[in-house]
Amino acid sequence: MQTIVQTVARTLAEEMQRDERVVVMGEDVGKRGGVFLATEGLFDKFGPDRVMDTPLSEAAIIGAAVGMAVHGLRPVAEIQFADYVFPGFDQLVSQAAKLRYRSGGTFNAPMVVRMPAGGGVKGGHHHSQNPETHFVHTPGLKVVYPSTPSDTKGLLKTAIRDEDPVVFMEPKRLYRAIKEEVPDDPDFTVPLGKAKIRQTGDDLVLISYGGSMAETAKAAEELAKQQISAEVIDLRSLMPWDKETVLERVARLGRVVLVSESPYTLNFMSEVSACICEEILDSLLAPPLRVTGFDTPYPYAQDREYLPGPNRILRAVQKVLEY
Amino acid sequence: MQTIVQTVARTLAEEMQRDERVVVMGEDVGKRGGVFLATEGLFDKFGPDRVMDTPLSEAAIIGAAVGMAVHGLRPVAEIQFADYVFPGFDQLVSQAAKLRYRSGGTFNAPMVVRMPAGGGVKGGHHHSQNPETHFVHTPGLKVVYPSTPSDTKGLLKTAIRDEDPVVFMEPKRLYRAIKEEVPDDPDFTVPLGKAKIRQTGDDLVLISYGGSMAETAKAAEELAKQQISAEVIDLRSLMPWDKETVLERVARLGRVVLVSESPYTLNFMSEVSACICEEILDSLLAPPLRVTGFDTPYPYAQDREYLPGPNRILRAVQKVLEY
Amino acid sequence: MIADKQNFSPFNEEPISLISQAGEWTAPFACDLKDEQLKTMYQQMLAARLMDERFIKLQRSGKMSFVAPHSGHEAAQIAAAHAVRVGTDWLFPYYRDYGMTYALGEPLIEIFAQVTGSRLDTAKARQMPMHPSSKELNIFTGASAIASHIPPAVGAAISMKIRETGQVVLTSFGDGATSEGDFHAAINYAGAQGAPVVFLCENNRLAISVDFNKQTGAENIAIKAKAYGMPGYLVDGMDVLACYYVLQECVENARAGLGPSLVEAQVQRFGAHSSADDDSIYRSKEELEQMRQRDPLLRMRRFLENQGLWSERDENLFKKEILGEFQAIIDTLAEAEKVPLEWMFDDVYAEMLPHIAEQKKDFLG
Amino acid sequence: MIADKQNFSPFNEEPISLISQAGEWTAPFACDLKDEQLKTMYQQMLAARLMDERFIKLQRSGKMSFVAPHSGHEAAQIAAAHAVRVGTDWLFPYYRDYGMTYALGEPLIEIFAQVTGSRLDTAKARQMPMHPSSKELNIFTGASAIASHIPPAVGAAISMKIRETGQVVLTSFGDGATSEGDFHAAINYAGAQGAPVVFLCENNRLAISVDFNKQTGAENIAIKAKAYGMPGYLVDGMDVLACYYVLQECVENARAGLGPSLVEAQVQRFGAHSSADDDSIYRSKEELEQMRQRDPLLRMRRFLENQGLWSERDENLFKKEILGEFQAIIDTLAEAEKVPLEWMFDDVYAEMLPHIAEQKKDFLG
Numbered sequence A, B: 001m002q003t004i005v006q007t008v009a010r011t012l013a014e015e016m017q018r019d020e021r022v023v024v025m026g027e028d029v030g031k032r033g034g035v036f037l038a039t040e041g042l043f044d045k046f047g048p049d050r051v052m053d054t055p056l057s058e059a060a061i062i063g064a065a066v067g068m069a070v071h072g073l074r075p076v077a078e079i080q081f082a083d084y085v086f087p088g089f090d091q092l093v094s095q096a097a098k099l100r101y102r103s104g105g106t107f108n109a110p111m112v113v114r115m116p117a118g119g120g121v122k123g124g125h126h127h128s129q130n131p132e133t134h135f136v137h138t139p140g141l142k143v144v145y146p147s148t149p150s151d152t153k154g155l156l157k158t159a160i161r162d163e164d165p166v167v168f169m170e171p172k173r174l175y176r177a178i179k180e181e182v183p184d185d186p187d188f189t190v191p192l193g194k195a196k197i198r199q200t201g202d203d204l205v206l207i208s209y210g211g212s213m214a215e216t217a218k219a220a221e222e223l224a225k226q227q228i229s230a231e232v233i234d235l236r237s238l239m240p241w242d243k244e245t246v247l248e249r250v251a252r253l254g255r256v257v258l259v260s261e262s263p264y265t266l267n268f269m270s271e272v273s274a275c276i277c278e279e280i281l282d283s284l285l286a287p288p289l290r291v292t293g294f295d296t297p298y299p300y301a302q303d304r305e306y307l308p309g310p311n312r313i314l315r316a317v318q319k320v321l322e323y
Numbered sequence C, D: 001m002i003a004d005k006q007n008f009s010p011f012n013e014e015p016i017s018l019i020s021q022a023g024e025w026t027a028p029f030a031c032d033l034k035d036e037q038l039k040t041m042y043q044q045m046l047a048a049r050l051m052d053e054r055f056i057k058l059q060r061s062g063k064m065s066f067v068a069p070h071s072g073h074e075a076a077q078i079a080a081a082h083a084v085r086v087g088t089d090w091l092f093p094y095y096r097d098y099g100m101t102y103a104l105g106e107p108l109i110e111i112f113a114q115v116t117g118s119r120l121d122t123a124k125a126r127q128m129p130m131h132p133s134s135k136e137l138n139i140f141t142g143a144s145a146i147a148s149h150i151p152p153a154v155g156a157a158i159s160m161k162i163r164e165t166g167q168v169v170l171t172s173f174g175d176g177a178t179s180e181g182d183f184h185a186a187i188n189y190a191g192a193q194g195a196p197v198v199f200l201c202e203n204n205r206l207a208i209s210v211d212f213n214k215q216t217g218a219e220n221i222a223i224k225a226k227a228y229g230m231p232g233y234l235v236d237g238m239d240v241l242a243c244y245y246v247l248q249e250c251v252e253n254a255r256a257g258l259g260p261s262l263v264e265a266q267v268q269r270f271g272a273h274s275s276a277d278d279d280s281i282y283r284s285k286e287e288l289e290q291m292r293q294r295d296p297l298l299r300m301r302r303f304l305e306n307q308g309l310w311s312e313r314d315e316n317l318f319k320k321e322i323l324g325e326f327q328a329i330i331d332t333l334a335e336a337e338k339v340p341l342e343w344m345f346d347d348v349y350a351e352m353l354p355h356i357a358e359q360k361k362d363f364l365g
């Protein structure tokens, strides 16, 4: 039984064991083991050359990771909070994402940028954001956002072994909230771009990913009590995302609620919603509804209320069912 | 008769004349008059204290603009190409956008960040991008993207007079492509958040903004030749955007094609499409179709082909009409 | 090294220090501060220390979600507040600077309201604890993103310069902050423009757990001023008077049109990085004990005692008074109403945009 | 100032120069380069100059969309190529560096294919002109965003260090680039890590139209090395041998584990910033004429002539030969097929993702 954050540390250790090109870098990832302990134990095991504390600069972290990757390492860089990716955003967008393309495929950067994301931890607007829209809209990046320990293991391994830059978002409010058995197999991987059907159902589809899976699951439980059977899909991977599964499952039931906690406008679910309407309009029995964060900066005092919680999800479900 | 780029320079001059708090800053905006001449003549007229060449740092430009605005100036900062906003992106997202909110309304930053955007000028991936998604998804920013000289005047004035940070995108491939009479009135303004119906029609609605308005207009002409009557809407303003007009017009005709040249996934039109489906599903006679750039970095050799040109628009129209 | 208090020499190799550990005045010029101001400085240092301790208690009892203690930084912070003109000059502080803003005059009720996320917070409880701010006192509301307040600080200074307002900006940050691109972009711009701004680095040689020598290859922070064409001063950050005299000279130089300066105050972080940190993982008890020998409060207290300006009795009286003030404030805050839910939707823009109004309505019913 | 060619002193106030305008060797040590290498250096400078002129013609005739001429930068660029070990060390150049990559061995056909956006471009015509690149020669493919290649350069150097490969990185950039946060973040990281990297600033004192004194308050670029704990050298960038000896020493120091260095080559930009620029708006003809007196080609040619290594005849023969080569290449390129439309969709990822495949299919029918 292990938590998500423990799984991150153990998976990193396994991958560093397997492949000596894998190195870990970031602010406080060394002796400190990361401010969330996501790199705990690695410094002692692998030493300062493979577990590198960096200066306080996200541009240096992401940019240097690009150079390391190009030179043959497989860096896994930590951004301490997803909110702090922005000082290094140009390195992600202009360097990492476009390197393979602009070099005609002669150079590439196999690297992972890990970052804890999401609200509900009383962190205010710089320890709560979910910037996945910015990554997903940047061709050349892959984007992953698991919600369980097992998926964390499988997807992190896949990300590290991938030949392209992968942004690996971690649901920080679930870091220690869930424990589960995680497969032992050191080669247990989960493919990018495959959603997971967490629960099958007959009345409507609930789709979410990352931290919001917790609230979505709670809503589904609540619905079960009301004899409403929801199918629950965890996207897990946002670029590529599993359009095929989504379209197939939504077409079957005709009703869908989309849950994701970043601001509403151009939330990742805007894309999912648009695709559903464009591709399977005639199967829809009700408009897809998005339940998301608000179009405000992330507040402090209303830390929980900002999140699309079970109540808001249930209201959307009701609307969709009564349409 | 004047072009868009001339209008920018003249509007800036008028506003600087009107309000001595308005200052212009950026790379090469001084003696050089800007690499596109969008600040031509200002240095001679207003001197180095109000038309400031900055060091080569977008973080310095945007960040200093925030401080100037807080201290009482009304800075209009130029980012030489929209593609170069990313080194200064954190200043926009963490400082400018969230200042009013995080200070409980005690501080605010009335500032404009101008930037030429868009492809079709043989600029490769760093002189062609359309990063509006990144801005629109950031609560606290307003985002404007005109396509004509008159709208440029009216919207730029409104932006400068606004109490909040406004990202002002300029369609660089149209800078000199269109000439028109522009109202003389020094107080001619265009409100943010109001779309313009460029052409009314009966068969379907075409919606676009910025540089892509040119291709959209061409497509509409072509359709007219085929006796297909398209209504053409120019959004002009993306945050806030004119949902009301869009929903009303689309509901009336039931068919819509959305044109915008940034990459497909989480293109601004994803939001428009999602909103249309959620709000007026039952009025739709066909799924809304998006015609956009591809999910690749902006190419060089295929500079024109990347753009959603008239042919691609017409194919989408055909699909929508035949649905 | 120090010719004249009006003229410290930049790029000094030994940190400027004016009082000895034993509290003796060692400078080649006379201390011209009034007794009252000297006492006030010490009282503010003491109040700041007690505030820190109170914050930690509040955090442990669940009344604050987070604290980043400033113990060990008091000398630099209180000196900074005395070096500027209150109400005229502008501060752009960082999260560890409640000592500074308190000494500048930020009311305790406002401070405690902010750190407890109260309805009485002037910033509407929009940020996590440790974000000082005051419109009246020209204290800019920072963001948590390290170094991101420095470009705005420089922009404000440029505005002061081109409009000849006679104001000065003082902005502070840690050693870790100097690695960020924003620090560089901003200080470089200030240097090129000769903007009236003083950059104060509170160098505790740690960024959370990361040691100074992993942060930069430079021998110290002050020398970085060379990269920007401005003077850089190395100051003993445990000596409130050294910090004061150097900062005050830099502030007045800036006001006089002589441009920006960089001051490195060598301080110590007595506590963990924050309530979310466990510093025993990366530093030893012995290290910490050694640091505490150099406590800035001890030194200033000895100085005052040597002059007959302070006694055990004064110490106890002042402590009692300030702790009483804290308690009264905490009681007041306990009675404040909850932060209204609807505040979540305000202040995104000057006027609420329609889509936010819709979201608000939809949420609140 | 110069004790020994093995040991230049950093933070020199006058730029290091080894040959006089008249082409005399003025250094206190002997020039130990072989005649052949000296001649090669000059030939490469000349070829680079002619290439520049050819580019401008190609641009004017519509065969190139853009050019950023390097005339005036040849000495620094060619010296850099000679200072590193070809095929071992890595270059992270910037857009104005075709002189450097040519001298390193980038085949002319590849260069011309890149700048004309030809099907024969090894980077598949994905970028606008002025983006040198070669996987074989370890020349990193830069992006147009100024200074954004410097953090990757440092990352590669750290990789070299921790894996003890004995390689060195040389990265170059303009004076404007030093204002970007990325420059700072990267060079600071390199300093803290002692990474084997040489930072070469080709300082032409202009960033498009912006003058050096608006760019920074620092007296020069070399001194910025102090901020990062590494040596900084000021070099006469019109003197190819001065550039060579200093860079070579820095490269070998890096290889020997002595860490990074910053070299400022004071060059001149003879042309406009680019074909999109009109420099008559911001500088005078006289300024330009004065600059051209210090042409780096003239100086090196005189040096060679003084040694009897070069003549008018050699000059003419070489020019003819190289221009012939250019023409042959241009003819070859004229016959190349168009860049395939479908290339637009490749290389976004190692394997094409389904949604891109769909977009491709939809577009190509």
Ligand SMILES: Cc1ncc(C[n+]2csc(CCOP(=O)(O)OP(=O)(O)O)c2C)c(N)n1
Pocket: A027, A056, A080, A084, A087, C096, C144, C145, C146, C173, C174, C175, C176, C177, C178, C202, C204, C206, C207, C208, C269, C273
């Ligand atoms: C851009 C950014 N990156 C990372 C962090 C997380 N973080 C908060 S404080 C801190 C260390 C700051 O160290 P320093 O600047 O030396 O200040 P000190 O805390 O020592 O006073 C870090 C890494 C942040 N707040 N912002």
Ligand SMILES: Cc1ncc(C[n+]2csc(CCOP(=O)(O)OP(=O)(O)O)c2C)c(N)n1
Pocket: B027, B056, B080, B084, B087, D096, D144, D145, D146, D173, D174, D175, D176, D177, D178, D202, D204, D206, D207, D208, D269, D273
């Ligand atoms: C991040 C970024 N901002 C702006 C530009 C536009 N730009 C291209 S070259 C240039 C000037 C560069 O000057 P410098 O670094 O001195 O190099 P030089 O051209 O003088 O060799 C500018 C501003 C850019 N390419 N990237």
Ligand SMILES: [Mg+2]
Pocket: C174, C175, C176, C202, C203, C204, C205, C206, C207, C208
């Ligand atoms: Mg510190």
Ligand SMILES: [Mg+2]
Pocket: D174, D175, D176, D202, D203, D204, D205, D206, D207, D208
């Ligand atoms: Mg230059």
